[in-house]
Amino acid sequence: MQNRTGETAPASSKPLFNDAESPLSWLRTRRDRAGRPLITDSQYMAGERLRADFERALMVPRTTMNWDAAGAGGRTGNVSAELSDGAIAARGRYIAALEAVGPELASILAQVCCLASGLEQAERVLNLPQRSGKAVLGLALTALARHYGLLAEGAGRPAGMSQWGLPDYRPGISGPAALEEA
DSSP: OTTTSSOOOOSSSSSSSOOGGGGGHHHHHHOOOOOTTTSHHHHHHHHHHHHHHHHTTTOOOOSSSOOOGGSSOOOOOHHHSSHHHHHHHHHHHHHHHHHOOOOHHHHIIIIIIIOOOOHHHHHHHTTTTTTHHHHHHHHHHHHHHHHTTTTTTTTSOOOSSSSSSTTOOOOOOSSSSHHOOO
16 A cells, blocks of 8 residues: 555555545646646635544434443433544644635535535535536635635736735725715
8 A cells, every 4th residue: 555655555454545545636736628637725724724623523424333332320311421532623624624615615625525525425425516616616715725724825816916906005085975974
């Protein structure tokens, strides 16, 4: 099995993450018709950072029965009371990141980055039009990369444009009252 750097891991070592199962890794290795990668390095890093916080926050859905509650001896099952400080901090970072991108884009990030759903599956789950998932995911990853500070200042804006007026520009009020005073 290969690790993130492309090297073959020794048989005795246990990989932390299988890149072959990641939709983001798949998108990162594919190119569009113009030869550009489908997602940029900053988009990929932002998605991986979100996934890491999701996993550290212990928010991964269980696939087997949780027998911990069976021997709890009357505990109420307050999960957040039993989380470590690192898991609580990761949960806060995860929630802050999804709030920063907004509810419209957060759902596709959760599906693709955190739950490792493919684009087609995410489109079906989220009721998106067919073949629109790549564009929506690109917008979501760009917003996420901006939240994490992974984009260069001004990325996504036309070069040299930061405002419409001169630095000392102050708009005037024009209307019936302003005309009477003049």
